[in-house]
Amino acid sequence: xxxxxxxxxxxxxxxxxxxxxxxxxxxxxxxxxxxxxxxxxxxxxxxxxxxxxxxxxxxxxxxxxxxxxxxxxxxxxxxxxxxxxxxxxxxxxxxxxxxxxxxxxxxxxxxxxxxxxxxxxxxxxxxxxxxxxxxxxxxxxxxxxxxxxxxxxxxxxxxxxxxxxxxxxxxxxxxxxxxxxxxxxxxxxxxxxxxxxxxxxxxxxxxxxxxxxxxxxxxxxxxxxxxxxxxxxxxxxxxxxxxxxxxxxxxxxxxxxxxxxxxxxxxxxxxxxxxxxxxxxxxxxxxxxxxxxxxxxxxxxxxxxxxxxxxxxxxxxxxxxxxxxxxxxxxxxxxxxxxxxxxxxxxxxxxxxxxxxxxxxxxxxxxxxxxxxxxxxxxxxxxxxxxxxxxxxxxxxxxxxxxxxxxxxxxxxxxxxxxxxxxxxxxxxxx
Numbered sequence: 001x002x003x004x005x006x007x008x009x010x011x012x013x014x015x016x017x018x019x020x021x022x023x024x025x026x027x028x029x030x031x032x033x034x035x036x037x038x039x040x041x042x043x044x045x046x047x048x049x050x051x052x053x054x055x056x057x058x059x060x061x062x063x064x065x066x067x068x069x070x071x072x073x074x075x076x077x078x079x080x081x082x083x084x085x086x087x088x089x090x091x092x093x094x095x096x097x098x099x100x101x102x103x104x105x106x107x108x109x110x111x112x113x114x115x116x117x118x119x120x121x122x123x124x125x126x127x128x129x130x131x132x133x134x135x136x137x138x139x140x141x142x143x144x145x146x147x148x149x150x151x152x153x154x155x156x157x158x159x160x161x162x163x164x165x166x167x168x169x170x171x172x173x174x175x176x177x178x179x180x181x182x183x184x185x186x187x188x189x190x191x192x193x194x195x196x197x198x199x200x201x202x203x204x205x206x207x208x209x210x211x212x213x214x215x216x217x218x219x220x221x222x223x224x225x226x227x228x229x230x231x232x233x234x235x236x237x238x239x240x241x242x243x244x245x246x247x248x249x250x251x252x253x254x255x256x257x258x259x260x261x262x263x264x265x266x267x268x269x270x271x272x273x274x275x276x277x278x279x280x281x282x283x284x285x286x287x288x289x290x291x292x293x294x295x296x297x298x299x300x301x302x303x304x305x306x307x308x309x310x311x312x313x314x315x316x317x318x319x320x321x322x323x324x325x326x327x328x329x330x331x332x333x334x335x336x337x338x339x340x341x342x343x344x345x346x347x348x349x350x351x352x353x354x355x356x357x358x359x360x361x362x363x364x365x366x367x368x369x370x371x372x373x374x375x376x377x378x379x380x381x382x383x384x385x386x387x388x389x390x391x392x393x394x395x396x397x398x399x400x401x402x403x404x405x406x407x408x409x410x411x412x413x414x415x416x417x418x419x420x421x422x423x424x425x426x427x428x429x430x431x
Contacts, residue, residue, distance in 0.1 A: 014362040021366030022152045029371035043381045046162040046332050047388050057167030062110040064091040070243050071251035081256050084239035085204040130175035138182045139347025156369040163333035170333040177202050178340055196228050204235035208323045259329045266387040268398040271295045271325045299326045305412055313341040313356035314412050364404040372396045
């Protein structure tokens with residue numbers, strides 16, 4: 001009887017929706033793969049393009065050959081957006097297996113260096129094990145739960161179809177970011193300082209984690225915020241000494257600015273792209289100023305809600321939404337950062353996660369971190385679009401994540417409205 005009641009309690013728990021939906025989609029995908037083989041893999045992978053494999057690793061590895069002129073030599077602006085700390089990592093990885101009898105000129109030649117693929121495999125293993133370790137130290141200790149969460153994430157379309165095959169450093173940064181956010185609120189002073197340093201490393205690797213400075217500002221931890229800013233600036237700018245000095249810094253800024261000129265049409269992966277697409281579809285022409293105003297407005301609404309929210313998970317969710325959707329020219333792998341509040345919620349006790357782990361939120365999270373095999377009933381596997389960044393799976397994932405953003409905003413506003421009424425204040429105070 002006790003076992004039966006325990007199982008009933010589990011099925012009544014909203015988090016069971018995440019586990020069930022995610023697992024069903026992933027398992028059914030591998031069953032489908034038995035029938036369709038590599039076509040199923042091509043369907044789920046980013047851009048439906050198997051040739052993107054490891055490109056975000058070996059391409060950057062190849063650029064470090066001429067370290068002092070790296071940013072001057074990069075011809076593809078989007079690839080030159082990485083800060084120099086990232087290239088310090090790639091340069092060290094390149095040095096492990098650098099050939100003495102040739103100079104690799106491109107991605108293909110770098111990939112074929114003896115030992116380079118093995119180093120890459122261990123780089124992936126290290127990043128993945130670091131993520132598992134970050135999950136294990138977060139919240140309550142449970143090896144079984146840690147293994148299940150880690151497995152479902154790694155086999156989801158976000159990781160399996162983008163972050164892992166592209167070789168992007170998003171998994172590494174996710175691991176460091178999750179660890180930093182856990183250490184930020186520990187009682188140990190040195191652990192809090194370590195968390196601050198790890199967050200600064202994330203900022204110096206990817207830039208957009210800088211939005212978490214708002215969390216320190218909101219909690220009035222001004223001294224820690226100042227140390228975070230100093231540490232981030234040092235890790236961001238000092239490595240330019242090894243990568244071209246001031247000329248390298250100037251070219252890096254040019255690469256970042258030039259990405260603003262890329263086409264945003266049918267780019268669902270960020271706010272500017274979705275607003276540009278909507279305006280183009282309805283007005284028939286581009287409206288860059290309106291698009292930028294809407295993008296800034298969306299980021300402002302999210303920042304305001306992060307500032308006003310009394311729920312830690314929703315605060316993190318809003319900041320992560322800014323981090324993932326405000327920058328331009330991002331790809332599917334950035335969705336992996338949405339797993340941070342999910343992991344923290346799944347690992348905490350019922351009281352702490354109240355107001356976060358609700359049925360709508362957990363259901364949408366299950367639909368996000370899975371492989372949407374059921375979507376084949378809507379859009380067939382062989383369907384292709386004239387835009388390389390738009391695929392059937394991409395369309396599905398971003399419909400889900402935009403729905404998730406909307407649901408979390410509604411929950412936040414409803415929570416503030418209830419508290420305003422309980423305090424007998426006008427509803428305007430809920431804004």
